[in-house]
Amino acid sequence: MQQLRGFVAHRTDLNDAAPIDVCSVIEEATALALAVGSARPTIHRDLPKLPPVLGVGESLSQAFGNVVSNAIEASANHTDPQVWLSASVVWPLAAGLTRQGWIDVRIRDNGPGIAEDQREHIFEPFFSTKVRRSGMGLGLAITRQIITAHLGTIGVAESSMQGTTFVIRLPLASDEQAR
Numbered sequence: 092m093q094q095l096r097g098f099v100a101h102r103t104d105l106n107d108a109a110p111i112d113v114c115s116v117i118e119e120a121t122a123l124a125l126a127v128g129s130a131r132p133t134i135h136r137d138l139p140k141l142p143p144v145l146g147v148g149e150s151l152s153q154a155f156g157n158v159v160s161n162a163i164e165a166s167a168n169h170t171d172p173q174v175w176l177s178a179s180v181v182w183p184l185a186a187g188l189t190r191q192g193w194i195d196v197r198i199r200d201n202g203p204g205i206a207e208d209q210r211e212h213i214f215e216p217f218f219s220t221k222v223r224r225s226g227m228g229l230g231l232a233i234t235r236q237i238i239t240a241h242l243g244t245i246g247v248a249e250s251s252m253q254g255t256t257f258v259i260r261l262p263l264a265s266d267e268q269a270r
């Protein structure tokens with residue numbers, strides 16, 4: 092219920108935005124997700140120091156925490172559960188007037204994957220395949236809302252019986268914004 096209230100109340104106001112180090116936010120959100128749950132996957136990190144995005148740290152932390160929590164939960168039944176976290180900067184190919192790059196975050200797990208007929212529904216509020224315990228089915232709905240408010244995108248890059256990769260893209264702060 093608390094989560095539901097959070098969902099309804101959730102408004103990411105970019106007027107409160109500040110330069111954010113995405114990799115630190117992912118680290119913190121992952122530490123929190125591990126502290127809350129009991130699963131202990133091996134976590135592989137490729138989270139270098141990157142230029143900032145313009146954002147609301149608390150919101151982004153919630154967004155990454157939701158996706159990382161899903162990855163941890165998905166891999167939990169594997170004999171050797173693993174989660175991969177990576178972030179890198181992507182620059183546009185065509186050199187236009189504005190050289191606006193973005194950060195590409197990948198969150199991968201070796202869980203059972205998402206059934207093809209479910210993939211189009213996972214971002215809908217209250218869609219969950221988890222029985223009771225945690226799943227209200229709001230995690231990805233909230234996450235998409237937050238990422239969209241940051242002018243970013245989120246999607247499933249790949250999902251098979253070997254695991255799932257989510258990709259989150261966020262625009263880099265401009266030079267003026269980063270100051």
Ligand SMILES: Nc1ncnc2c1ncn2[C@@H]1O[C@H](COP(=O)(O)OP(=O)(O)OP(=O)(O)O)[C@@H](O)[C@H]1O
Pocket residue numbers: 157161162165200202203204205213214218219220221225226227228229230231232255
């Ligand atoms: N990494 C993943 N691997 C496999 N299935 C996933 C993964 N991430 C999400 N899903 C699927 O998408 C559904 C929706 O995810 P979402 O985070 O919105 O809700 P939830 O995890 O079920 O519940 P909540 O996040 O509210 O506790 C999940 O129930 C699951 O079926």
Ligand SMILES: [Mg+2]
Pocket residue numbers: 157160161229230231
């Ligand atoms: Mg979830």
